[in-house]
Amino acid sequence: xxxxxxxxxxxxxxxxxxxxxxxxxxxxxxxxxxxxxxxxxxxxxxxxxxxxxxxxxxxxxxxxxxxxxxxxxxxxxxxxxxxxxxxxxxxxxxxxxxxxxxxxxxxxxxxxxxxxxxxxxxxxxxxxxxxxxxxxxxxxxxxxxxxxxxxxxxxxxxxxxxxxxxxxxxxxxxxxxxxxxxxxxxxxxxxxxxxxxxxxxxxxxxxxxxxxxxxxxxxxxxxxxxxxxxxxxxxxxxxxxxxxxxxxxxxxxxxxxxxxxxxxxxxxxxxxxxxxxxxxxxxxxxxxxxxxxxxxxxxxxxxxxxxxxxxxxxxxxxxxxxxxxxxxxxxxxxxxxxxxxxxxxxxxxxxxxxxxxxxxxxxxxxxxxxxxx
Numbered sequence: 001x002x003x004x005x006x007x008x009x010x011x012x013x014x015x016x017x018x019x020x021x022x023x024x025x026x027x028x029x030x031x032x033x034x035x036x037x038x039x040x041x042x043x044x045x046x047x048x049x050x051x052x053x054x055x056x057x058x059x060x061x062x063x064x065x066x067x068x069x070x071x072x073x074x075x076x077x078x079x080x081x082x083x084x085x086x087x088x089x090x091x092x093x094x095x096x097x098x099x100x101x102x103x104x105x106x107x108x109x110x111x112x113x114x115x116x117x118x119x120x121x122x123x124x125x126x127x128x129x130x131x132x133x134x135x136x137x138x139x140x141x142x143x144x145x146x147x148x149x150x151x152x153x154x155x156x157x158x159x160x161x162x163x164x165x166x167x168x169x170x171x172x173x174x175x176x177x178x179x180x181x182x183x184x185x186x187x188x189x190x191x192x193x194x195x196x197x198x199x200x201x202x203x204x205x206x207x208x209x210x211x212x213x214x215x216x217x218x219x220x221x222x223x224x225x226x227x228x229x230x231x232x233x234x235x236x237x238x239x240x241x242x243x244x245x246x247x248x249x250x251x252x253x254x255x256x257x258x259x260x261x262x263x264x265x266x267x268x269x270x271x272x273x274x275x276x277x278x279x280x281x282x283x284x285x286x287x288x289x290x291x292x293x294x295x296x297x298x299x300x301x302x303x304x305x306x307x308x309x310x311x312x313x314x315x316x317x318x319x320x321x322x323x324x325x326x327x328x329x330x331x332x333x334x335x336x337x338x339x340x341x342x343x344x345x346x347x348x349x350x351x352x353x354x355x356x357x358x359x360x361x362x363x364x365x366x367x368x369x370x371x372x373x
Contacts, residue, residue: 038353041313042360043298044342046334049280051324053272055210057249059201063262064252065167065193069094071182072160082189084174088165095176095188097161106154113147120144169193170258192262195255199231201268202246211236216271217251221264229253229260233270278321278329282364285342286328292317295334296341296348298356313341315350326364 075097082094123140172190176182199219203211213236219229231253240247251268253260287294294317301310318333334340341348343362348354 038355039313039344039348040355040357041296041298041341041344041348042358042362043339043356044282044285044364046279046281046330046336046338046340048277048336049327050275051278051280051322051329052275054322055203055207055270055272056322057201057203057268057270059199059266059268061253061260061262061264061266062198062200063169063192063194064196064198065169066191066262067166068190069163069166069188071095071097071163071184071186071188073097073157074181074183075099075161077176077178077180077182080174080176080178082171082174084171084189087168087170088191089168090165092165093162094165094171095163097163097182099158099161102154102158102161106151106158109147109151109154113144113151116140116144116147163188165191167191167193194258194261196231196252197255197260197262199251199253199266199268200248201251201266202241202244202248203270205240205245205247208236208240208247210272211247211249211270215273217253218269218271219251219253219260219266220269221260221266223264224259227259229255279334279336280324280327280329281334281340282326282342283323283328284326284362285340285345286318286320287345293320294318296345296354297334298339298341298354301353311354311356313345313348313350313352313354315348316340 077095078098079096080094081096082088082092088094120140120143123137127134127137169191170193172192174189175187176189182188199217211233213233215233217231217233219231220227231251233249234252235250237248237250249270251270281295285295287296294315296313297316298311299314301312316333319331321329321331323329341354342364
């Protein structure tokens, strides 16, 4: 029994010794910092650019002239010469209603007008010869005017049933058919003038002092990727909206190819006269986060001053401004001449060694074209 106890004690001593050694090894390894691996990145020197000042907003397009063509009088449709979706000129016939009754009434009214004119001429001659009373002459003149007014009334009814384009523009989809009986006010077809078009948008009231008619605007829409249309501010609402404290602005934009359509959602940029100097960096250098945006500045590591090695990346929080092309303006956090990581910042941590290699650095453009991508 004594031998078993001694053997068990020996095993415990051996296991304890081995466990203690392993514990010391693990604690030593945990206290040691892992070797930092240098990451290869591209670098960009913070520059100062002269940028134009712009005010951006979202808006929608509307036609300079747009209307739903409707029937003014009741009547049956006898002809529809219009082509849905086609372009028409002012005065082109769109829909013809039945005017047979009005034409018959017009012939009768024309005969009555001619008789009244003959009687009036005879009365005027007799009055001049002093063989006709003044009262009979006035009665003949009134009958002539009444007959003339009746003719004009019938011709007006015929004109209202002969529905023509009130202005040049593009037709929509017709809502009526041949032989259909129309009531007064029934919709027939939409007509929109497409060149030019209005761009309506709102801006905060604090920008009201910088706005004026004649300023250049640029219009972009996802319906025409990469295309920028230019126009001018033509109207500013004199009243500020009480609920939003925004002022409504209207710009007129040329549309010779008719690709811009009323109702489109657009992004509007109002170009202000003054330009401003800003610090710019590539948008790829920015790490976006909910708490703040940041970049990595490249600095010499402590104890090195030869400028050839020992560079590390230091995370710097920044406040960003407007964006233009591949660049973004920096309001605070950087100085002109600072060198920062332009690509590869997502794989860095604060204080990590970096190696600069600009052989594959992308080209950044303030106004990139599709071929730059």
